[in-house]
Amino acid sequence: MTGNGLHEGEARRQALDAAYTQGFALWQRAELAACVFLVEPHGLGGIHLRSPAGPVRDTWLSEVQRMAGDLPHASVPAGTPEGRLIGGVSIEQSLRLGTLVSTRGLLAEANGGVVILRMADQLEAADAAPIAQALEQGEVRVERAGTSRTDAARFGLIALDEGEGPDETTPANLTGRLCLHADLFAIPPRCAGPFDLDAQDIEAARKRLGDVTVSDDIVEAIVGAAATFQIPSLRAPLFCLRAARALAALEGRAEVNEADAKRACDLTLAHLATLPAPDQDESAPPPPEEQASTEDDPAHQGLPEGALEDQLIEAVRNGALLGALQEGARAEAQRRALAQGRSGAQTRGGAKGRPDRPRPARGRTSGRIDLLATLRAAAPWQTLRGRGDSRLKLRPSDLHVKRHRHRAESSVIFVVDASGSAALNRLAEVKGAIELLLSECYARRDHVSLIAFRGETSEALLPPTRSLTRVRRALAGLPA
16 A cells, blocks of 8 residues: 555544544434433433434434333324324314313323424424424323313424434424433434433432522623623523533532533533624733732632533533534524525415415315314204204304415525626626525525626526526536
8 A cells, every 4th residue: 555545544534533523412412402301301302413314313212212111202293283292183083972082192192291392394384383282281181173272281392303404403492491401413323322321210310409509600601601602592501500500410419510601611512602702801900919929718618609610611612512502603693594585485375385274265266175174063063953963064154175375485586687898707796696595595495597788688587497407508608
């Protein structure tokens, strides 16, 4: 083997070792987040888990289920109807008894346990609202078609996010109610192994949790760290305190110490920080000699004033180095981008897109009949309609039609001045801009078009399209 081959092999080996070291650190962090979550699932809200489908995520989920023991759990795929999620009406029993019979939903069935929300990145904010409301209130309320039902739903949520880009992420109204964040994207499969703790350890920590106390100094330091990084959520410091208490309970201690606070800040605040902490002013005057002599006094054994807060700030910064800070910045940029303009706006109607709530037909002659919604509307009236022959009595007011929701299409039109000696350069810039725009907005299925004008005439050089292949072929032959 040549010298260059030896150097290349050594470089690959070092790269693999570095990837393994980083992956092992990320796996340990994800393991710690799972243990903390299971100590107090509802109090901590849940975990936002960024991970593709694969052996790493499967191992993590199987270990979480093993440590959860006998806790109730439910798996909720994306697109689950709201009636199945929070509860609704049993069609079979309602038709048999002639009156509406309400049933519990998946969230209520997981009361006191864990709910696994799959493909959370595919949810819209409106679809995530019932889950977020249940997390906030600890119960679900169903009031529809003349029925009213309230069920306890104190659960912790594991939101599985498979989105790879900033425009593929879990809705903010859901992630804002989840205490913990973990990322498995950069973990090699060989780094994923069994957790050190088991169900008995989690149960013992859960029993000790009520006796764990937190000093005022640690509370002030956590709030100060959140303020330093300009974290707007008021839930974040509260979640951090709860995570610190859970960490102390896992270690068997009755009081939260500095190490618990630092690890809690790493797990709960790092992914929310949008600005780095400002560097300390090196030009600040040194502390007076009287203060130094006070610190040397054996009667003052605690940390100097502000030292704990500095340690927590450093812990948040170290957590950001693992990628959580960059992910938060991308999510915020995507939120602002979608908030401007109408690109990606939701429209209802038609026969394409995701199913939406059905609506009464009210004389409409178009649209597909929603059979289940129609039966729910007709069930409570069967006794009054005299169903003596056991046949279902329907009225026009019972009919409901299906609706679908999809993103509205939008078009971006480039208008270029093709006159003068600089037309060639301008068209070259526009060609690059169109290709870049299409590659970035392909997921939103935007259209782009190009119109050139010179003098009093104009020409549509590229009709509206969203095909990358067609754009490259058309742009290659555009005249200048």
